[in-house]
Amino acid sequence: QLPNRRLYGGKELQDETLAGNTLDWYDFEARMYDPLIGRFLTTDPMAENALAWTPYNAMWNNPVKFADPSGTWSFDHIEVKKNENNTYTIVGGEANSDKNIYVVNDEGKYESILGEMLTEYSFHHENGQAVIGAKINLNDYSGISFFNNEIQDIGLMEYMNNAKGGEPLDFKVKDMPEGASKEYQEQYKYRGMPFDGKIASARDIGNYAAGYVAGGHGISWESARFAFDALQTKQDKGVLSTLLFYPFNRIEEGQPTQRAQYKGYKFGEYIYYHQ
Structure with missing residues (x-):
């Protein structure tokens, strides 16, 4: 039976000898950790991002709150x-x-x-x-089914006429139970499931679909962003204000929305130019 070499933090123990001494270091991928002195032996590869701290810093000296699984950077995850x-x-x-x-x-x-x-x-x-x-729920494939069956081959106008808030193609609220509390509604919109080889929220998938449709119909990213932000502005400022003053009163969509839209856009753009 082989000995278990993955010990502290699940990291592999390096117990080779060097100059007659046993190392007993842990391999954190980016750098080695010496448990005898409780220190990493080399500087953090991303030390320039935290100049106020020692370059040998790890987990901001608070391993109870922060994690550093790879030895490169500590984060709130x-x-x-x-x-x-x-x-x-x-x-x-x-x-x-x-x-x-x-x-x-x-x-x-x-x-x-x-x-x-x-x-x-x-x-x-x-x-x-x-x-x-x-x-x-890693066994929930409704997002994949939604994209494959309702989005992949959809026309631009059909999508635009059915994908606004609460409409049939607004995936984040699809099949939401009636009478749900406000807190549950918010959690439901962010229900997670497998998608595109990753784990996505329902909101992600709806935004991915919007980006995909734009890219899949040859619309530039700049034009798509202009249209997406116009809809956001209309929802926040109203129809009249948007008609009269857009883009001077432009309200940009948030990062959770934009990041997923761009993912979908790049896939749609690829399909458009390679179909």
Whole structure:
């Protein structure tokens, strides 16, 4: 039986000898960690992003709150807890460059990576805060079915006439239970599922579809953004104000929306130029 080499933090123990001494270091991929002195032995590869801290810093000196799974950067990440029915509930996190979803136990300790989000904002509000309480179900293929059966070959006008808030192609509210509380409605819009090889929220998928339709019909990204922001402005400012003053009163859609739209746009654009 082979000895277990993955010990502290699930990282591999390097117990080779060097100059007659056993190393007993842990391989954090980007740098080595020496548990004897509680220090990384080389500087953080991203130390220039935190000039106020020592380049040997790790987890901002607070490993209880922050994680550094790769040895490159510490972050407030999306955290989920596993439920008895094999779904997952979002319990914490903030938007940043890391797209992994981390499974934590009842004590809040990191256990494993569930998967990667479609975008950095897949399960975040506009302010970057996680949508606490939203559920992720890796056996829910409704998003893939929606895209394949209702979006992939749709005409531009048909989509435009059926995809505004609450309409048949507004996937984030599709099949939402009647009489649901405001909190549940928000969580439902961010229900998670497999999509495009990643884990996406229902809101992601609706925005991905909007971008795909634009790109798939040869519309430039700049023109698509102009139209998307016009709709956002109309919803916030009203029809008359938008007709009279747009784009001078332009209100841009938030990052959670834009990132997913752009993902879909690039796929649609590829199909348009290679069909």
